[in-house]
Amino acid sequence: xxxxxxxxxxxxxxxxxxxxxxxxxxxxxxxxxxxxxxxxxxxxxxxxxxxxxxxxxxxxxxxxxxxxxxxxxxxxxxxxxxxxxxxxxxxxxxxxxxxxxxxxxxxxxxxxxxxxxxxxxx
Numbered sequence: 353x354x355x356x357x358x359x360x361x362x363x364x365x366x367x368x369x370x371x372x373x374x375x376x377x378x379x380x381x382x383x384x385x386x387x388x389x390x391x392x393x394x395x396x397x398x399x400x401x402x403x404x405x406x407x408x409x410x411x412x413x414x415x416x417x418x419x420x421x422x423x424x425x426x427x428x429x430x431x432x433x434x435x436x437x438x439x440x441x442x443x444x445x446x447x448x449x450x451x452x453x454x455x456x457x458x459x460x461x462x463x464x465x466x467x468x469x470x471x472x473x474x
Contacts, residue, residue, distance in 0.1 A: 354472060355379040357398035359389035359415060360433070361407050365456070369402065369433075372461040373468070386410035390418045393425050400471055402464070403450075405434040405441070413444065420449040429471050433464065 356378050360366040366382055373380045381396045383389040385408040393401060401419070405412030412432060420426050429451035434441070437455040445453045451471055454464060 353377070353379045354399040355381060355396060356468060357381045357383065357389070357392055357396055357401045359383045359386070359392070359401060359407065359412070360404045361385060362404070369461055369464060372465050376465050376469075378468070384408075386412065386415045389415045393419055393428065394422070397425065398428060400451075400468060401428055401430045402433050402468075403430050405432060405436050405445075413448065416445065416448050416450060431464075431467060431471065433459075 356373050358366055358369050358380060360369065361384050370380045370382055381392055381398060383392045387409050403412050403415060412434065416430055419428065419430060432445045432450045432453045433456055435456045442453045452467055454467060
C-alpha cells in the first residue's frame with residue numbers, strides 16, 4: 353500500500369486531506385511542522401509527500417531542501433501544497449525538485465488526490 357506523508361500545520365486541512373487519502377486506499381502519515389516533517393520522511397519513507405510551505409519552525413522550502421539533500425529520501429516525490437501562489441515561489445519550489453505545485457485555494461481535496469494518483473502512475 354502506498355504511503356503519503358502530509359506535512360501541514362492547519363489541523364482542519366491536514367485532517368480533511370488525510371481522510372480523503374485514507375478513503376482512496378492509501379496509508380497516511382502526518383506532521384504538523386517542518387522539523388517533524390523531515391523526521392517523518394526519514395522514519396516513514398513515504399511514497400509521496402504533500403508539503404505546505406508556511407510551517408512553524410523551518411518552512412516548507414527548507415524541508416524540501418533537506419529532503420532532496422538526503423540520499424535516503426531524495427527520491428520521494430514532493431507535491432507542494434500552499435497558498436503562496438507567486439510565480440517566484442512556484443519556480444523556486446519546482447527548481448528545488450518538487451514534483452508539482454498546487455495552490456490550496458485552487459484545488460479541492462478530491463483534485464489533490466487526483467494529482468497524487470497521476471504522480472504514482474508516472
